[in-house]
Every structure is written in C-alpha cells, then in structure tokens.
Amino acid sequence: MPKLIQTAIFAACALALSGTAFAGALDQFRSFATTTKTARGQFTQRQVKAVQxxxxxxxxxTGTFAFARPGRFVWTYLKPYEQVMMADGEKLYLYDKDLNQVTVKNLDASTLGSSPAAILFGSNDLEKNFVLKDAGSRDGMEWLDATPRSNDSTFERLSIGLKDGVPRAMELRDSFGQLSLISFDKFDKNPALPADEFKFVPPKGADVFQQ
Structure with a gap:
C-alpha cells in the first residue's frame, strides 16, 4: 500500500476515534438514549446535606438496577437497608423490607416524565420534559445538565456524567437543597432480560397501600 494512502487511512481512523472519545455530553447522551433499549448494573448512592x-x-x-424502555425499571437498594422501586409501565411499586410494606402508584407519562427515573429509564423524548445542555468536563467525564421544564418537579436540577457513551454518574439536587450523588459501578448495555424482570409480586404478609 502506498505510504501516502496508508497515512491518510491512519489519519482518518484517528479522527474518527477522537470524535467518539471527545464527543460532548449531549451528543453522547442522545446516542445512548436511542441505542440503549435495556441495561442493568450496580450503583452507589450518597446524600449530601448542609449541617450548620x-x-x-x-x-x-449500594444496590442494583435494570431497565427496559419505555418506562420499565427496577431500582433495588441492598445496603444498608433493603428497598425496591419498580415500574412495570403502568404501576410504580415502592417496597420497604423492614416495614414489610408496599406502596402502589399509577405510573402515567407525566409522573415518569418529570422524575429522575425518566432521564435513564424513560422514553427518548427527554427534551419535552427537560432542558438539556452540555456542562463541560470534570472528574474524567463529560457532564450534561437537565433542568425540568415543569415547576411541579421535586428536583431543581439533574446532572449526568458520561464516559465512552455511557452514564457513569448522576447528581440530583432537590427543592430542599439536598444533593444525591450516584455513581454507576457497572453498566451493561442491551442485555437480554427475562420476561418477568419487571413483574412485582408483593411479599407474603406485606401491607399494600394504593395511592
């Protein structure tokens, strides 16, 4: 192969790779939202409060998560307390193991659309419910700010850190000034999920409350 052509090919490949590696958070997230139909992984969450x-x-x-678009997900806290938040596309189930109590809510488009779960687990129509913009680089990630369009949201702002086209962190600030920091320790894209992954069965003897 002539050296000039070989050099041109190497240069084109390098340009393509650098474009992927340094894509902004908004472009990375839009690609993630359209190409990721299912996912599962592990997370770590911390709360930050102002004390004096x-x-x-x-x-x-710490815990695990799984989702399948649109609107089905399970978010499970394993430590220090076992709790489950699950949506099957129609209902939202909140289970507290210590209380042996289940709360069931209707899950409509407005509820999911204005919640943090919609960012990763909802439909692809995020810009209908959030104002999205690039927020620069830090901690080795490209960051995206998502501001709810609705005043009814309990969150003032959400930020998502992405690397290699996958969410690696989230920061959620609520209307009371509390900040939740979530890091995704593992994130598997498009795994095959069993049909009953998002079917919630109340544990035996649990109190069930409908809202």
Whole structure:
C-alpha cells in the first residue's frame, strides 16, 4: 500500500476515534438514549446535606438496577437497608423490607416524565420534559445538565456524567437543597432480560397501600 494512502487511512481512523472519545455530553447522551433499549448494573448512592453551614456526606447505599424502555425499571437498594422501586409501565411499586410494606402508584407519562427515573429509564423524548445542555468536563467525564421544564418537579436540577457513551454518574439536587450523588459501578448495555424482570409480586404478609 502506498505510504501516502496508508497515512491518510491512519489519519482518518484517528479522527474518527477522537470524535467518539471527545464527543460532548449531549451528543453522547442522545446516542445512548436511542441505542440503549435495556441495561442493568450496580450503583452507589450518597446524600449530601448542609449541617450548620457545612456539607455532610451520608454513608454509601449500594444496590442494583435494570431497565427496559419505555418506562420499565427496577431500582433495588441492598445496603444498608433493603428497598425496591419498580415500574412495570403502568404501576410504580415502592417496597420497604423492614416495614414489610408496599406502596402502589399509577405510573402515567407525566409522573415518569418529570422524575429522575425518566432521564435513564424513560422514553427518548427527554427534551419535552427537560432542558438539556452540555456542562463541560470534570472528574474524567463529560457532564450534561437537565433542568425540568415543569415547576411541579421535586428536583431543581439533574446532572449526568458520561464516559465512552455511557452514564457513569448522576447528581440530583432537590427543592430542599439536598444533593444525591450516584455513581454507576457497572453498566451493561442491551442485555437480554427475562420476561418477568419487571413483574412485582408483593411479599407474603406485606401491607399494600394504593395511592
């Protein structure tokens, strides 16, 4: 192969790779939203509260998650307390193992659309419910800011850190000034999920409350 052509091919490949590696958060997220139909993984979550003017970080909560678009997900806290949040596309189930209690809510488009779950687990029509914009680079990730369009949202702002086209972190600030920090320790794209993955069966003897 002539050296000039070989050099041109190498240069084209390098340009393509660099475009992928340095794509902005908004472009990465749009690609993720359109190409990721299912996912599962593990997360770590911490809360940050202001105590006497100083930030206080809670102990880590850890767990697992899975989702299938549109609107089906399960978010499970394993430590320090076992709790489950699951949506089957029609209902939202909140289960507290210590209380042996299940709360069931109707899951409509407006409820999911204005919630943090919609960012990763909802439909692809995110810009209908959120104002999305690039927020620069930090901690080795490209960051995306998502501001709810609705004043009814309990969250003032959400930020998502992406790397290699996959969410690696989230920051959620609520209307009370509390900040939730979530890191995704594992994120598998498009795994085959069993049909009953998002079917919630209340544990035996659990109190069930409909809202």
């Amino acid at each position: 003017g100083s930030p206080k970080v809670s102990n880590a909560a």
